[in-house]
Amino acid sequence: xxxxxxxxxxxxxxxxxxxxxxxxxxxxxxxxxxxxxxxxxxxxxxxxxxxxxxxxxxxxxxxxxxxxxxxxxxxxxxxxxxxxxxxxxxxxxxxxxxxxxxxxxxxxxxxxxxxxxxxxxxxxxxxxxxxxxxxxxxxxxxxxxxxxxxxxxxxxxxxxxxxxxxxxxxxxxxxxxxxxxxxxxxxxxxxxxxxxxxxxxxxxxxxxxxxxxxxxxxxxxxxxxxxxxxxxxxxxxxxxxxxxxxxxxxxxxxxxxxxxxxxxxxxxxxxxxxxxxxxxxxxxxxxxxxxxxxxxxxxxxxxxxxxxxxxxxxxxxxxxxxxx
Numbered sequence: 385x386x387x388x389x390x391x392x393x394x395x396x397x398x399x400x401x402x403x404x405x406x407x408x409x410x411x412x413x414x415x416x417x418x419x420x421x422x423x424x425x426x427x428x429x430x431x432x433x434x435x436x437x438x439x440x441x442x443x444x445x446x447x448x449x450x451x452x453x454x455x456x457x458x459x460x461x462x463x464x465x466x467x468x469x470x471x472x473x474x475x476x477x478x479x480x481x482x483x484x485x486x487x488x489x490x491x492x493x494x495x496x497x498x499x500x501x502x503x504x505x506x507x508x509x510x511x512x513x514x515x516x517x518x519x520x521x522x523x524x525x526x527x528x529x530x531x532x533x534x535x536x537x538x539x540x541x542x543x544x545x546x547x548x549x550x551x552x553x554x555x556x557x558x559x560x561x562x563x564x565x566x567x568x569x570x571x572x573x574x575x576x577x578x579x580x581x582x583x584x585x586x587x588x589x590x591x592x593x594x595x596x597x598x599x600x601x602x603x604x605x606x607x608x609x610x611x612x613x614x615x616x617x618x619x620x621x622x623x624x625x626x627x628x629x630x631x632x633x634x635x636x637x638x639x640x641x642x643x644x645x646x647x648x649x650x651x652x653x654x655x656x657x658x659x660x661x662x663x664x665x666x667x668x669x670x671x672x673x674x675x676x677x678x679x680x681x682x683x684x685x686x687x688x689x690x691x692x693x694x695x696x697x698x699x700x701x702x703x704x705x706x707x708x
Contacts, residue, residue, distance in 0.1 A: 395498045396532040398442040398452065403427070406442050406452040412469050415707050437662075441502045443468075443495040455506065460602030461594060467526060468499040500533045508707055513594050517703040535703040540680040550693030551667040551674075558657040562623070565614035573616055574600060576623050577678040580644025584681040593706055606630045606641050613638075614666065617645075617658060619667040624649040627658045629665060638666040640676035655685065659692040 397404040407423045414422060435456070438578035443451035453468040493501065507515050517535055519526070530536075565573055578596045588630030617625040625645035631638055643658045666674040678685050680699070 394444045395502050398440045409452040410454040441499050451495040456505040459605035460598040463512045463514050463515040465517050500528045513704050518700040530703050538702040538704040541677045541700045542680045542696050543677050544694040545697050546674045546694045548672045551663040556660045560657050561618045562615040565611040576626050579646045582647040586679045603641050607632045636673050637673045638669050638671040655688040665668045
């Protein structure tokens with residue numbers, strides 16, 4: 385982190401007494417109900433030890449909280465960052481930024497830049513490999529701020545949902561066999577997942593950035609992990625792909641975390657069989673919804689999901705920084 389500049393702006397981890405106010409500020413860009421739900425969820429997870437607030441940073445002037453940023457470490461050397469928010473009504477991140485030079489060249493950087501400096505420094509010290517920012521849309525000032533801190537546009541994500549009305553009423557008949565995950569087949573699953581990334585259209589820019597074990601750790605930390613919902617897909621005795629699902633009982637959702645078909649096995653309709661099997665598993669789990677996220681540029685996958693009855697319900701732009 386930069387040394388403290390010779391003004392009265394101070395950046396620090398937010399002390400316990402200020403956490404509620406800092407979180408309110410960090411999520412003040414959301415509408416009232418959504419902001420309240422987000423803050424209450426974070427505070428509840430913190431209270432029971434599921435979440436630490438080491439990544440909650442505050443900008444203080446004359447002892448008064450004037451800006452806040454929330455960042456969260458995730459499994460698999462990944463992190464998520466929410467853009468800094470200021471107490472000034474209506475100001476967007478980046479509006480107070482100075483010239484377009486790298487903020488480390490300006491010891492009196494803006495509160496936004498100083499908060500991002502603290503977060504990125506924390507990521508590096510924590511061994512983070514990739515950090516993402518998800519936005520509904522980005523203003524020119526936000527785009528400039530992200531660029532200064534080496535966050536590049538990665539993709540637009542479509543969030544899709546299949547309701548129980550689209551689930552098969554009985555187990556689909558398919559030419560695929562499904563083998564649940566266990567420690568004995570971990571290396572096989574890792575090889576299959578890695579092989580499905582060859583020629584992928586789903587966020588191809590991050591292919592190979594992390595070790596496959598980090599990728600699997602990230603998948604495993606999504607929702608509630610059950611090895612019976614991590615499946616190797618096999619056809620005529622050979623591995624052809626995988627299907628990884630996670631449960632979110634608090635939202636009554638089953639999530640299709642990842643599914644893929646190995647490059648040499650594409651073109652046989654296995655993707656549709658995987659999607660239908662995922663829907664069947666959602667029915668078996670008693671969940672009324674099956675949700676997933678997909679790169680909006682991945683037209684073949686989107687077509688397969690649409691044919692299986694999935695519909696889009698949200699969209700986000702993803703910005704990514706890769707740390708060395």
